[in-house]
Amino acid sequence: MDATLLQKIINGDKEAFRTFYNQQVDKALRVAILITKNRELAKEATQETFIRVYKNLSSFDSSRPFDPWFYRILTNECNRILKKESKMTHLPDYAEGKIKDPSIHNKEYSDLDEAIQSLNDLYRIPIVLKYLKGFSEKDISVALETNLNTIKSRLHKGRALLKDYLLELEDRGKNHV
Template sequence: MDENLLKRLMSSDQTAFKVFYEDYIQKAFGLAVGILKDREMAKDAVQETFIRVYRYISMYDAAMPFDPWFYRILHNECMRIAKKEGKTKKNIVWKEELHTEATFDENVEGSELIHAIYSLKDSFRIPIVMKYLHGFSEKEIATIMNLNQNTVKSRLFHARKKLSKHFDRLIKEDLL
């Protein structure tokens, strides 16, 4: 985040908050959908995240990077909503609903990749979504999810392994 914008945000500048909101809303929503697999719950999580940031921006330590702080609030809010709603919904969110910065080909492999990612357990899916659909580093993911960086690396490794097995099976069955 731009240092000047951050200072204005921390001084409760309404215009700065609007700029911040417009800069972060799409990526925040895409990540929330990736975590919760439900558009309506994701909207609630994002809305509550922005409210929390607005209320608690004075508690933010400007010596630390802003993005991990913001996305940790979003992640925690998603986890709170998921817990409240029970387990994350099992319905698959297709590529046109993701609203991420990532783009996929309009082909079977793209649809199958999304399906495979969203069929992973939360502990594997969320780091994959953060890293490959949103471009977070392993260190940022660890900070956001409050995990050890080696745990994140391990989960990414195992998630890629599971995805590879999924596609190997599809190739053997000649479904791709």
């Protein structure tokens, strides 16, 4: 985040926060959809993230990068909402195949999206932050409050799982031809 914009927000400039929100909301929503696998839950998590960021911006250490701090809040919100939802007895619409979001289900990337969504959260979230958001491994470890070597291990294992999944899809496709 731009240091000037950040300072304006800290000083209470609501227009500056609106600018920040407009710049970040779509990116944050895409990440939240990938984490929650549910557009409505992702919207809720994204909205709550911006509220928490606004309320807690004064506690942000400006000597550190902003994005890992922001995405740690987003990830925590997604996990909190998923935990709350898991206590309910219904299956998420995503699992039942009812959600077809064209913004993330482009035909060209549907196999990759399917592979990413098949990953356990331990691997999916670091993969999303690294390859879809462009975070460094260090930034991911900060955002997820996890040891750097653990993140490296999860990324390695996640890539291997993705490769295996995609090869399996390819093999199934060859067998149907």
